[in-house]
Structure formats: C-alpha cells, structure tokens
Amino acid sequence: MNFYKIIVLFAVFGVNQVFAQKKVFSFSATMNTIGVLEDANGQPDSMLNWTFGYFNTEIDKQHDVPGPLVEVNLGDTVVIEFYNPSPEGHTIHLHGLDVDQRNDGVPSTSFFVLTGDTASYEFIATKAGTFMYHCHVTTPLHFQMGMYGALIVKNGNSTYNNYGKFNNEHLLFLSEFDRRYHAMDITGIDLRDMRLDYILVNGKTHGQIYRDSNEVLSLKPGDTCLLRVVNATYSINRLTIPNEINCKIIGSDGRKIPADIVTNTIDVYPGERYGLLLTTANVIDSAAIEICYLNMRTQKGTKTEYIPINEYAFVAPPEKKNIEDNDTVKTDITSRIGIKPLLVYPNPTMRFIIIEDFEQETKFSILDLNGKCWLKGELGKSKRLDLGALPDGIYILSTSHQNTLILKE
Amino acid sequence: MRFFALLLAIVLHAELSFAQSFFLNKGTITEKQATIDILRLNQSSIFDSSNAVISISENQANQLIISNSFQRNLTFQIYKTDDLILSELLKTGASKTIEIPSLTKGVYRYQLKNGIEAQSGVKGLLLVGVKVDFVWRIKELDMDYAKAFLDDKLSNTDYFPERFSINGFIYPQTMQDVKTKVNCKVGDTVDILIFNAGYMPHSMHVHGYHVLITESDSNPNQTGWSKDTFPVQKDRYCFIRLIPDKPGKYPVHDHYMGSVTVEGNYPGGMITMLDVSN
Missing domain, CATH: 2.60.40.420 (Cupredoxins -  blue copper proteins)
Structure with a gap:
C-alpha cells in the first residue's frame, strides 16, 4: 500500500x-x-x-x-x-x-x-x-x-467523535444489592420488591471504596477528567460534585449532547449513562463526590455514598439513612451486646490509619505483641494516626469503651 | 360578498367546535387474586381500564360533556404542566357541559383534583391540535391508593404499585394492541408521545435504537438529545422520534425493574415492542 x-x-x-x-x-x-x-x-x-x-x-x-x-x-x-x-x-x-x-x-x-x-x-x-x-x-x-x-x-483521548478531550478518566459503575436476594433461598420473593441495603460503586461499598486507591478520582489543576457514570440500579442516582470543581455534562447514552450543560448536580436514572468533564483551578484535598440513591417510588433519598477525590483513605461523613428505608437488622455479636465496632482503615497500612465510629471520647493505645506501647492518646469522633515511626510488624489497637476492650490489628 | 364569507366562517367554526361526550365509569380489575373497583374516564358508558385520550382543535373553544356515575361529587381539572387551566365540579349522577377555552397547540392533561380524588387514577391526555403516530400512556396502579379513593380518604401506606401498564395494557397484552406495539418499516419516521399518568417517574429503555427526544416537558434539557434510556416524570410527557435502519423486534420497557413485572413475576407490566419490517 x-x-x-x-x-x-x-x-x-x-x-x-x-x-x-x-x-x-x-x-x-x-x-x-x-x-x-x-x-x-x-x-x-x-x-x-x-x-x-x-x-x-x-x-x-x-x-x-x-x-x-x-x-x-x-x-x-x-x-x-x-x-x-x-x-x-x-x-x-x-x-x-x-x-x-x-x-x-x-x-x-x-x-x-x-x-x-x-x-x-x-x-x-x-x-x-x-x-x-x-x-x-x-x-x-x-x-x-x-x-x-x-x-x-x-x-x-476524545469522549465522542473528536469532542470532549480528557487526560484521565474515572468510571462510576453504580449498582445496588438487596441482601434478601443474596441469601441462599429466594423462594417466593416478589420481584417488584427491591430494597436498598448496599450502594455498590464499581462493586465496592463503604470502606472498600475509601481504602482503594483505584477508586480515588484524580483531579489536579490542568487536568480534564472524564467521569463516566452508569446507573445499573433500581434507583435515581443523584451526583453532587463539589463546588470547587467545574463540571459539565457533555454526553449521555454514548452520544454527544447538542450543547454542554454546566451543573454540579446530575440525576441519572436507571439504565442511563452520562459523560461528565471535570476540571479545577485549585488544588483539591479532602473532597468527595456525593452519590445519593433516591427511591423511584417515593423520589426520596435513601442512602448515600462518597467518591474520594485525590485523597487515599478519605474519611466519609456518617451514612445518611431514611427512616422509611427497609434495612435488614444484623444480629452479630457486637450489636447484641450494644458495642459499636471500630472502623479502622487502611489495614494493612504503610503509614497511617484512620479510626472511626466512637460514641464518645475514647482513650486508645497501640501495642506490639510484646505489650510495648508505641502510641497512646484520646480519640474524637474520627482520628488519623501516623504510624510512620513504627517498625514493620503486627500491633494491637486497644481502646477502652464502657469497660469493654476492643482489639484490632 | 364579504358579509357572506364572514357568515360562512362563523358557521364552519360553529360546526367544528362540537361537543364530545365522556363517562366516568366504575369497573373492576383483579390483581393478586384481589379485585378492586377503579374509576376511569371513557368515551362510552362501557368501562374500559384505560383513560380516554381527548383530542380537540387548537385556537377555538371546545365543549366536553362528562357524565359522573360515581357516588360522590368530583372535580375535573385541566393542566398545562403545572398551570391549572380550568377546574369544574362534576355532581354525582349528573352530566356537566364543560366549556374549554381556546387553547394553543400542545399537550395538556386532565385529572381529578390532587389529593384524595387523584388516587382514583383518572388522569389522561388532552391533545390540542397534536397529531402523532403513537401515544403511550404509561401508568402504575397501587391498589391501596385505589381503595383509599373509594373510602374517601388519603392512603397512609407507602406507594407500592402492583400493576404497571402502557395504554392500560400490561405485557403481553401490549403486544396485541396496534396502538401500543409499534409496527413500522425501515426508513419510516415514527413519532411517539409518551405521557406519564402515574405517581412515579419511569426510565424508558429502547432496545436496538437511539431515539431523538424532539420535545419534552418531562426533562426539558434533554430536548434534542439522542438517547436509548430516558426518564419520563410524573404528569409529564415527551415526544420521541425513531427512524429505524434495520429490521427486527426490539423491546421498549421501563428500566426500573419493578415495572416489568406482573404480580411480582417477570416479564409483565410496562413492556412493549418495536416491530420493524423491511
């Protein structure tokens, strides 16, 4: 040729x-x-x-x-x-x-x-x-x-035909689970009746999102990030993009839209997909995209999840819940004795851990397996501890809470 | 000469603005082995489970005669999106002639008054000068709401509809109705009006094709978009245009999966089909 x-x-x-x-x-x-x-x-x-x-x-x-x-x-x-x-x-x-x-x-x-x-x-x-x-x-x-x-x-590097150029991209494949369906026996279940127990973002929930560097949306000044959103749920997915980010809808369902729409709130309905271009003029840390699931029947918010921006091990706000939501009550040992378990992540960690979910001010200590105390102090509602000075090894996080000892590695 | 022309125009106008008769009929439907009475606005005194589409001419006065055989007085209303155009009391056991003022071309809706009466599910399209190839009235029915209407009170249960329909039909009935299943040919231009007469939004998904949203008061910013899935909000409508380029049978359905069931089983409910021939 x-x-x-x-x-x-x-x-x-x-x-x-x-x-x-x-x-x-x-x-x-x-x-x-x-x-x-x-x-x-x-x-x-x-x-x-x-x-x-x-x-x-x-x-x-x-x-x-x-x-x-x-x-x-x-x-x-x-x-x-x-x-x-x-x-x-x-x-x-x-x-x-x-x-x-x-x-x-x-x-x-x-x-x-x-x-x-x-x-x-x-x-x-x-x-x-x-x-x-x-x-x-x-x-x-x-x-x-x-x-x-x-x-x-x-x-x-174009989203559509020579339009919507980007230098990095991030996928939000949104789905949801109703725990009852994922039990071993679903005999007699009513297929109209889908309850929201878990928001799944790329198949992950809660700390699985915040601790996974792959789920962190990267956006620096000068970047243009293509955010691909897929609604594979039974809910309306309402995305709220932080105000410091410029967000415009450039396409939907695999097609460019006639004119870009600048907005920081996007409702994505079941089966729809959206292409969003994100830019920022400022350095962003400790920010997140909020994803609220709205019930299709009531159009009310039920549960919320967060996508960390730039920060590995993002600390999410407490989960929002609608009291009308049909939550499955778990009967694990900790709930029966009235103790709220610790949320500690990332674990394993190279440098720091974040501790969440305290009912009140709580003392803590970090001990090695020989009982030597390497770190101690008092925790608030959420605490980030720098473990960079500790040698590699296994440690015990010990807190005192209502005279109950809770241990986590 | 000018006088006679004017007289002729007046006579023609009078002939065109004829009165149309409608009937509020009570009938029975069955769901989950339970039967319940529902009310619908029909074009004859024989009960039909879908509300009638009322078509009138634009820019001229029109008359509707509505017979109310229900046991209570009801309030018939016409809206353009959120704007109330008229509100008329329909006395029980009586017929009422409603003068509809001259309206501009467009899609309007009629309904019974919001609140207890709206739970009846009497809600439909008033088309003013609109010509379209197909009309899909999508709707759901919560039997608790229907019962609350009969009992003259507001439902105190969460909205949880059992029955999802297009033009009053649930799949596979939709496949038998020539106004619901779209039979067309490759190269045709097919315009479809979708109106949501229910209480919740629906996210309609078209297999095999993207369609052009040519007009929407449901999601106005989606007008002009090419979509395979799009929401239609409660009390709202959109026009979609399909220009098929390949033959085949392609389902159209709500992608909210609860809507494609009947009595909790799949498939059923809000599903129809594009049947494209060469």
Missing part, C-alpha cells in the same frame, strides 16, 4: 477505522460466586452473587460484581463468546449499542444460552461512549444478583 492510499484511507475512514481490530472476549456465567462487602460498621458481609467473568483463562476465577470491563476502540469488531456452565439460562444484552435483533440478548427475540451452551454476540463499535451489558433473563432477578458490567468504546 503506497503513501497516497494510506492518506486516502485515513481521509475516508478516519484513524480509528484504519486501526480497527477484532476484539474477542470469552465470558462465562456463574451462580455461586461468594462476594464480600463491607457494611456500615466496617464488618464483612458475605453474600451469594451471580456473575459474569472471563472463561478458560488464568483469571477465570475472578468472577465478580460487576463483570469484567469490556473496553474496545471505535471501529472495532467486538465478539463476546459466552459459555454458560451455570444451572440456569442466561444472555448478554448489549445495552445502548443498537445491535440487531439477533445480538440483542433478549431471550424471547434473540436466543437463550442454556446450561452447557456456548454462543457469541458480535457487533461493530460505531459510536464512542459508555455502555453496559447485562443478563436479560428474568431481568429484575439476574440484574439484582450482579450479572452486569460496563462496556466502553474509546476514541483516543
């Missing part, structure tokens, strides 16, 4: 189309994934999930909620091979990708992928933007159980 032909190809098809590839993803489904979330008290909460994951690879066992991120380039031919070894039929619906009927993933109009079957879905990524995939079999149930994931069509 000579130089002129290359030029013509670039002019006719664009750079992405010339370098478009065939991308093949091999997925499988499971209905026995055990996931561990963190509750509002910092305690682990295990539950049964149904999931998509990679099949027949070294990371086969990493089935999780959400399913793997499918990331392709504009113009790519995308093939998702799907093997279903699970006990029930599933499909993959390519939400927002405008595929033909065969590849739409609706069992009654496309096809079922029954137990032991293998099928493939194929499409050409003709629009850049943020999409999702999910199972469309008994959708309220399979969606609740975790069978979904994000699908991103990239166009270099």
